[in-house]
Every structure is written in C-alpha cells, then in structure tokens.
Amino acid sequence: MARKAAIVGGGVIGGGWTARFLLNGWDVGVFDPDPQAERKISEVLANARAALPALSDVPMPPEGKLTFHGTIGEAVEGAEYVQESVSERIELKHRVYAQLQQANPGVLIGSSTSGFKATDLQQGSPAPENIIVAHPFNPVYLLPLSEISGSEKNTEATVQKTVQIMKDIGMFPLVIRHEIDAFIGNRFLEAVWREALWMLKDGIATTEEIDEAIRMGFGLRWGQMGLFETYRIAGGEAGMKHFMAQFGPALKWPWTKLMDVPEFNDELVELVSSQSDAQSGMYSIRELERIRDQNLVGFLRSLKDRNWGAGKVLREHDEARAAAFHAEMQKGIDTGPKAAPLVMAQMQVLPGWIDYNGHMTESRYYFANSETVDNFLRLIGAGMDYVAAGQSFYSAETHIRHLGEAKLGDRIRGELQIISADEKRFRSFVRIMKDDECVATIEQVCLHVDMKAGKSSRAAPEVWAKLQAIAEAHASLPLPEGAGRAVGQKR
Structure with a gap:
C-alpha cells in the first residue's frame, strides 16, 4: 500500500512538493481553495515528469495517486505526513494547523515557511511537538535541500522521523542546531539580495549584470563546493588559515552595506521590475522553468557522475532503491x-x-x-x-x-x-x-x-x-x- 502525504497550499512550493512526493511513489492529497490550483499543479507536474526521472539511473517507482480535495480534513485523511505551504501569515498557518490536528490527531506537519521559527508555528497548538519546519528550495522536485528546524517541544524522534521522510523522497535534510529566523539558506540569500539591491539602486550594475557575475563566476563554485571549501582552496597550499590572514582584514573595509537597507518604495520596485523585464521578458514563466530544469539536470548529473555534493544525494537515493530491487531478486532465488x-x-x-x-x-x-x-x-x-x-x-x-x-x-x-x-x-x-x-x-x-x-x-x-x-x-x-x-x- 502506498504511503500518503497531504499538501496544504498548492502554489509554486506546494506544487513542487506534490511532484516530489508523487514521483517518488507516494499518494498525495492536495487542498488549496484557489480554483486554478489543479491547473497550476498539473503544469508543475509536467515539468517535474520531464526533469526528475532524468536524474535517476534506476526507474522511478510507479507514480502515486493524486487527488484534490475541498476541505483540509479530506486531504489529510490517511496521511502520515503533511507539508504546509500556505502564505507567510502566521495567523493563517495557525488556523491551518488547528484544522489539521483536529482532523488527523498525531499527524506530523512540516512547514515550508521561509522564516518563521518552529516555536512561532507551534503557538496555541494542542500538540506542538508534531509541528516542525521543513524548508525547501525551488524547484522542490529537483533541489535536494530541506532545512529541518524544530523547537524544544519537538522530540528527537519527531526530528528523525522528518529526516527519514525527506530521505525517502530523495532529499538532503539539514538539521539546524539552534532556532533562528530564516534558517541558514535564506539568511545567506538575504545578505546577497540586499547587496544586489544597493548596487542596482546606486547604478553600479543592472539586474542582468548582477546575474552574470553570479552565474559566470562564483555561482559555479558554490554549486559544487559551497563557501568555506571554496575559500579553503583560495588559501592555496597554506590552506584556510592563510586565507583568513590574507582576507580577514577586509571584513572591516567598507565593501558592503549589509547593515543598511535601501528604502523599499515604488521607485525601487519599478527599477528592479523594468530591468528584469528587459532581461528575461522574452520568455514565459513555464519556458524559464524548463530552461532552469534542463540546466539543473545537466549540472546535477555531472555532480552525480563524480559522487560529489548534491550528486552524492542522488546516487545514494538510486543505490537504496536498487538495493531493495536486488534484495527482492535474491529472495526469489533463495526460495x-x-x-x-x-x-x-x-x-x-x-x-x-x-x-x-x-x-x-x-x-x-x-x-x-x-x-x-x-x-x-x-x-x-x-x-x-x-x-x-x-x-x-x-x-x-x-x-x-x-x-x-x-x-x-x-x-x-x-x-x-x-x-x-x-x-x-x-x-x-x-x-x-x-x-x-x-x-x-x-x-x-x-x-x-x-x-x-x-x-x-x-x-x-x-x-x-x-x-x-x-x-x-x-x-x-x-x-x-x-x-x-x-x-x-x-x-
């Protein structure tokens, strides 16, 4: 019998979660009051079906059954796990959790929140230990990272259950040691985003030029070695200590405006959006998604061939499924x-x-x-x-x-x-x-x-x-x- 996940909120992230679970053999029940939710998720699924299997060297399991429901209670019936991906409004999330826990007491709820701590999410819940952060990155069906963040009310068993579910669908669960707003990934992205907005506002670079600096340079390094490992190499044979000695003083130089935020007004919004339209407006969103997916598949498969970084996660997921197949074959011979x-x-x-x-x-x-x-x-x-x-x-x-x-x-x-x-x-x-x-x-x-x-x-x-x-x-x-x-x- 297939395992079941419930997805509450069927936007970009919820649709990605739906695809990730469904293509890994789980049945999925979706609740989203948006009358266009079924169409939107079907389009995300079409992209996922073209991309995710291309990362695997063993066949994907038979696709699970997808159902759409008119109530949260119907969606969560029989589910062992819920992924909440509603808008970033804490009062809305609290209402959703109350309905979920009333309909299916004891069900594990993971939140896709981009910034709320588990403690914030658990307020007012009769079973706070069953609510935890499982924050993904878009596209969820391709990128393996899921940031797992709990509070003191989450038991170690709950954390490990969440970790195992993420592994079962081919993701890389990164357990965060202490609760912080926005977790690890978004903290980092926010710093880069603020700096980019200042360079844009000050006329130093356009949206396209900033993107080129990332994808033609350090973005390629980050994709396979991250930050510290990249800088370790920059230190040469003397290693990280030499790098820190050489570049550490730059921390006091006025290179960034990280403590200063440009005023968020209509002028800034228009500046960003107009330049972004000029840069990418010739493509539809679905075309950009497919271009992104094809590029990611090529990059991830290269890492997989070398058993490195995110590619190691993909290879291990393949090996686990292949081992289960071989064990079944061996059982047939042994009998x-x-x-x-x-x-x-x-x-x-x-x-x-x-x-x-x-x-x-x-x-x-x-x-x-x-x-x-x-x-x-x-x-x-x-x-x-x-x-x-x-x-x-x-x-x-x-x-x-x-x-x-x-x-x-x-x-x-x-x-x-x-x-x-x-x-x-x-x-x-x-x-x-x-x-x-x-x-x-x-x-x-x-x-x-x-x-x-x-x-x-x-x-x-x-x-x-x-x-x-x-x-x-x-x-x-x-x-x-x-x-x-x-x-x-x-x-």
Whole structure:
C-alpha cells in the first residue's frame, strides 16, 4: 500500500512538493481553495515528469495517486505526513494547523515557511511537538535541500522521523542546531539580495549584470563546493588559515552595506521590475522553468557522475532503491529458482540515451544488456568481490536484434533466460521489454576466466551451484524465438 502525504497550499512550493512526493511513489492529497490550483499543479507536474526521472539511473517507482480535495480534513485523511505551504501569515498557518490536528490527531506537519521559527508555528497548538519546519528550495522536485528546524517541544524522534521522510523522497535534510529566523539558506540569500539591491539602486550594475557575475563566476563554485571549501582552496597550499590572514582584514573595509537597507518604495520596485523585464521578458514563466530544469539536470548529473555534493544525494537515493530491487531478486532465488526468465534490471530511457531520431541509441541496448547480466552475476555470487579475488566472467560473443523502439522516458526492463551452462561458460538470452513489448534481444556467451592466469577456468563451486540451479530451472523453457540466429538470416 502506498504511503500518503497531504499538501496544504498548492502554489509554486506546494506544487513542487506534490511532484516530489508523487514521483517518488507516494499518494498525495492536495487542498488549496484557489480554483486554478489543479491547473497550476498539473503544469508543475509536467515539468517535474520531464526533469526528475532524468536524474535517476534506476526507474522511478510507479507514480502515486493524486487527488484534490475541498476541505483540509479530506486531504489529510490517511496521511502520515503533511507539508504546509500556505502564505507567510502566521495567523493563517495557525488556523491551518488547528484544522489539521483536529482532523488527523498525531499527524506530523512540516512547514515550508521561509522564516518563521518552529516555536512561532507551534503557538496555541494542542500538540506542538508534531509541528516542525521543513524548508525547501525551488524547484522542490529537483533541489535536494530541506532545512529541518524544530523547537524544544519537538522530540528527537519527531526530528528523525522528518529526516527519514525527506530521505525517502530523495532529499538532503539539514538539521539546524539552534532556532533562528530564516534558517541558514535564506539568511545567506538575504545578505546577497540586499547587496544586489544597493548596487542596482546606486547604478553600479543592472539586474542582468548582477546575474552574470553570479552565474559566470562564483555561482559555479558554490554549486559544487559551497563557501568555506571554496575559500579553503583560495588559501592555496597554506590552506584556510592563510586565507583568513590574507582576507580577514577586509571584513572591516567598507565593501558592503549589509547593515543598511535601501528604502523599499515604488521607485525601487519599478527599477528592479523594468530591468528584469528587459532581461528575461522574452520568455514565459513555464519556458524559464524548463530552461532552469534542463540546466539543473545537466549540472546535477555531472555532480552525480563524480559522487560529489548534491550528486552524492542522488546516487545514494538510486543505490537504496536498487538495493531493495536486488534484495527482492535474491529472495526469489533463495526460495528456489523458477522456470521463468529472471527480471534482472529495471531502467528508464534518459536524455543521454537517445539519438537524433529520438530513439534509444544502439550502445544503450548493449548497456541495458550489461546491466541485466551484471545483476545476474551479482545474484550468483560473481560480483565485484569475486572479480577483486581474481575471477570473472568475460563476454565472448554477443548478438543483438532490434525489434521495436524505446523513446525518452520509457520504462524498460531486462529479462534473462539461461539457455545452457557448464562450469566454464553460460549462454544467456536477454529480452529488453517495454511493458509487454520486446524491443530488443541480446544473446551472449560468457566464459569464466582466471584473471591472473589469463585463461578460462572453472567457476568457484558456490557460484557454479547457483548458476546450475537456475540453468536447470530454465531447461524446461522453450528455446527463445531468435536464439542462435545469425546476422542477416531470414526470420
């Protein structure tokens, strides 16, 4: 049974939370009195469906069920978690919490507030321990950070439950040590924002020039190393102490106006908005969102390839889901192999997998086969530990047939059948399936090799025992259509 989250407030942030939970397999109930809420959230979901799966190297779970409700009570029914994302008015938030806790006593409520402390949010609540800050960054469905901030009334169990829910949907929960207004991220952003407004008001730079200074320079560094790690490098071989000695005196120089705020008036609003229109007015909001998402996907995937920063969070989320899949496969083998092909890999066609025709490219069919066979080898005990010990199965011959088409976003799976096997080799037949359609088959012979001796050898007894059991179970299966077919041979 799917887990359920309730989303109260379906604006930009609430819509992002809806997408994040829904695409991670949760059912989601939404309450928002805005008559346009369903349309707005559907547009956010369309962007999220195009972007979030592109960050994952294992298929997303089946999408949860999305429902819209006319009351808060209906939305929160059966929910284990609520994300509140209403306007930043404390009295409104208090009314929402009262209705939530009356309808579902004991439910955990996380707030998307940008600045209120948990203590402020909990005032007047009969169960303040169940209200906590879970502050995200836009777009919620792509950026992993969630700032978790509680008060003395929140138990450690409540904090850890919130942390685990955030991890379950692929986020990076950062628990704040002490309550402060605006938390960590917004404190930092506010300082940069104030300084930018002064440079704009004083005619030093336009909105576009300020943005260029960020995205062409330090913004790229911050995205993968943050502030202190970046400055540590700036200190050279002598490190952070040298940096502080060299640049510390600048803290007393009149470089910034952080203690002074420009007057917020119509003139300032017009200055900012007119320059922003000139800079970006040629794009609609949805176009800007898609451009942003595509850029973030590319950046995040690069970090993921290097297992660094936010990319490490993405990789760990993939690995947790893949481990659950492998554990299920192992359970099936431990209870005795069945006379049926083994589903050994689940994948999704990513942007980098397609060619100029919009179809999955040939090399990725080989990759899909490799993923399927590698998981099979892990299943029989011939994984990386086995290789590290000096033994491995080598591909000796491979034949692929293209029978259908897989396109961007398609979910595919690799089903493996053992046609024959002995202690030194096995012959596998892999079907790449898209729903019930076979889009490709890959037939392969793998030889067992003693890597130190550089020649074929018998597999370890425990590996051969598992391989033999599967081969015997598959012996009763009919020979797959196309098995043994040569290139160009008539069907």
